[in-house]
Amino acid sequence: xxADASTLSALSLYLSMAAFALACSITPGPVNIVVLxxxxxxxxxxxxxxxxSATAGFCLLLLLIGLGLHQLLDDFPHLTxxxxxxxxxxxxxxxxxxxxxxxxxxxxxxxxxxLSFAGPSALTGAVMQWIxxxxxxxxxxxxxxxxxxxxxxxxxxxxxxYFVICFGSIACWAYAGAFLSRFLGxxxxxxxxxxxxxxxxxxxxxxxxxx
Numbered sequence: 191x192x193a194d195a196s197t198l199s200a201l202s203l204y205l206s207m208a209a210f211a212l213a214c215s216i217t218p219g220p221v222n223i224v225v226l227x228x229x230x231x232x233x234x235x236x237x238x239x240x241x242x243s244a245t246a247g248f249c250l251l252l253l254l255i256g257l258g259l260h261q262l263l264d265d266f267p268h269l270t271x272x273x274x275x276x277x278x279x280x281x282x283x284x285x286x287x288x289x290x291x292x293x294x295x296x297x298x299x300x301x302x303x304x305l306s307f308a309g310p311s312a313l314t315g316a317v318m319q320w321i322x323x324x325x326x327x328x329x330x331x332x333x334x335x336x337x338x339x340x341x342x343x344x345x346x347x348x349x350x351x352y353f354v355i356c357f358g359s360i361a362c363w364a365y366a367g368a369f370l371s372r373f374l375g376x377x378x379x380x381x382x383x384x385x386x387x388x389x390x391x392x393x394x395x396x397x398x399x400x401x
Contacts, residue, residue, distance in 0.1 A: 204351060207336055211352040214328050215359035220281055220394045221318050222363045227288060227387045229367020230374060237364040244315025245357040248325055249349050255329040256337050256345035263326070270323060274398055277321040281395035284314070288388035291381065315360075323398065 221244050228237040251259075263269055319325045332352070337344040374380050 203336070204347070207348050207351045208355055210332055210335070211355035212359060214332070215352075215356040216362065219324070220284075220322065220391055221315055222360060223387055223390050223394070224284060224314060224318065225360055225363040226367040226370075227384065229364040229369075230371045230380065230383060231291075231367075233371070234361075234365050234368035237367070238361065239312035240315045241357060241360045241364050242315075243312045244319060244360050245353060247316025247319035248329075248356060249353045250316075251319060251325060252329040252332060252352055253345065253349045255326070256333040256349070257342075260330050260333070263330075270326075273321055273326065274323050277318075277323060278395045278398050280318065280321055281391050281398070284318075285388040285391040285395070288384045288391065291384045 225237060225240055225244065228240050332348065333345065336348045370383070371380075374383055
């Protein structure tokens, strides 16, 4: 009976961790907007590198926060401001690249792809996670909720669960973008889509400034 109660308690904890990860990962945000755009530009398979990068970047941050990185924010409070403005600058840069995109899909030759925006690089996802104040706060909140007792095993378990849920959630945005590309087709429609996404990224940057 005691073993069954312990099993149910652990299962309840893991389900709660998974629900937290899903709520944070599946909802719209700058990273998911970029992944959606990548799905439109490059297709699902070629966007998986970006999906993996964003997932690994966040989960590494989550793990390090659990192992004590959050103390940096306590010891150096100005670090939050630096992260915030770095995030604003990067979001505006991505918005500019999207807004000025030619609208061609990612089936051009390699030389042409170097000349204009044909989807973000794989490292973009990880960079966006580390300069996103929301990612730091979500990591601190998550670890505070599920590993506040400092248990190393819980920190690793939460990170592992988060990785699986986060990867699947972000991959859904890449798939949605690939699906949308079937209906956009023409460069003019792609340009319009990119500019809408650029506007959303710029709005995200403005939100960071005003918050």
